[in-house]
Amino acid sequence: MGIVKISEEIHNELRDASGVFDRSLNSQAEHWIKIGMLAEMHPSINYEEIRDLLFQYSKLRVSEIVKKTKKK
Numbered sequence: 001m002g003i004v005k006i007s008e009e010i011h012n013e014l015r016d017a018s019g020v021f022d023r024s025l026n027s028q029a030e031h032w033i034k035i036g037m038l039a040e041m042h043p044s045i046n047y048e049e050i051r052d053l054l055f056q057y058s059k060l061r062v063s064e065i066v067k068k069t070k071k072k
Helices: 008-020 025-041 047-056 062-070
Strands: none
Touching: 008 025, 025 047, 025 062, 047 062
């Protein structure tokens, strides 16, 4: 685990979103990071499909999800 420096603007958006979605600040940041990683690896799928991948493979790390879905 480490420290990631982000802009004040993104930090404020994280704080706002974490309140709306009832997540901790760190959990919200982690959620957005996972979504972003999968979006970059699968540019042809939409948010709902990314969310479905996260649900389907909820016990796996994002890198493992990418490996499993690249084979399809």
